[in-house]
Amino acid sequence: MYAIAINDQTLIWQAHDTPRDIAADEVRIDVAWAGMNRADVMQRAGQYPPPPGESEIPGLEISGTIAEVGRNVERFKPGDKVCALLAGGGYAEQVVVAEAQVLPIPQGLGLRDAAALPEVFATAWLNLYMEGAAKRDERIVLHAGASGVGTAAIQLCRAFGNPCFVTVGNQEKLDACKRLGADAGWNRHEGSFVTPIKDWGGADMILDPVGGDYIAQDLQVLNPDGRVVLIGLMGGRDAQIDLGHMLMKRQRLIGSTLRSRSPRAKGAILDALHAHVWPKLANGEIKPLIYKAWPIQDADTAMQHMIDNANTGKVLLSVSGEG
Incomplete structure (x- = not known):
């Protein structure tokens, strides 16, 4: 697959090893869109490394399509459209993540909007x-x-x-x-x-x-x-x-930080979102606010807008560009 590598504080889209085999409680997702966050800016600058054992690829939230599920996964199946909260790895064509950190896309929203939600x-x-x-x-x-x-x-x-x-x-x-x-x-x-x-x-x-x-x-x-x-x-x-x-x-x-929390702790937060916030996204009372999207190959340009505080709302990166 292709993914972003950080080389001398430059974000480079290049060939990368495919994520590891999934565990029983994990899913593999083909990434459509990735959200950009301040944590990614800090990671590029060498100030916020991923938690031990997590991917060195930046990116804490994505949307995409389930490609594979572990044997104990009950809520999702291949082909489902989802968004996910990650500890890293989102600037890539594929991610592997615990089922607990994945949510279905709110009714009425597409993959582009959904990438602006999890983090x-x-x-x-x-x-x-x-x-x-x-x-x-x-x-x-x-x-x-x-x-x-x-x-x-x-x-x-x-x-x-x-x-x-x-x-x-x-x-x-x-x-x-x-x-x-x-x-x-x-x-x-x-x-x-x-x-x-x-x-x-x-x-x-x-x-x-x-x-x-x-x-x-x-x-x-x-x-x-x-x-x-x-x-x-x-x-x-x-x-x-x-x-x-x-x-x-x-x-x-x-x-308070979110990134270093366990999958179980993140799952509890996402469960609360699903119960309290997802219905309001579905009925339009709450909406994701997207500033602008760039192709993932232009991640450095996108990140400069965040560094310059130019954005109002989310900065997104298009991976497959699926709607």
Whole structure:
């Protein structure tokens, strides 16, 4: 098969060994589309290697067609159209993955749309409603609101009764987030977000992929008993915070990653998505937001758009291009 290799921080489409034989609880998928994520950018830069034993090929989410199933697989059969959450290996013509990490495509969606679902909606659901334990009417702040995860989280907040405030990089992105359902927002180039969020009513939960000096500001706007869920380090891994403020307001700072979780843990997240989010995708209440797609041979060009923060929504790579 062909797959992407990382050579001196360049993404090269080249011949590669076909994935290993499948285990009893695994499936083999012919990949149609792959989603691009910040984790792929970090992996290309040598800062986020795959978990031990996982593929060195980048790519954490795909859509495609089941080619082969293990003897214990019950939910799928060859020919089924599916999407999957991976620990790596998605920038390739084939992947092998545990059945638990695979979902059928929501009714009414095609393979292109489905590739924009697994990683971002799993990340958003996990951190909003499992790690962050957001309850209806709690106020949520989403940093990087125009990202793939951010645009998924906005729609989940709207669908499940949580007012949300976004921080973004320009007015165009802010307008796009408000069209998706964000209640308010702030252009980060206009200064600190502390006063605008306090004026909005503060936050009961914050989804933060930035870290760095954002954390201290997060705690300033977080209401008593509030939670910050840290899911990335775009702003750096060091922060200086007032622990006394955090103590007196009973605030919590939670670190969370998805990639390194076990197939069983990922399966539990996907089961929740299938139960709560897939019906809303099927009826059109929630929609995947796709910025643009490139042929997988142009993965470097696509990734530069993500590095430049040019995208609002998902960046996709076409592998077979099947609809």
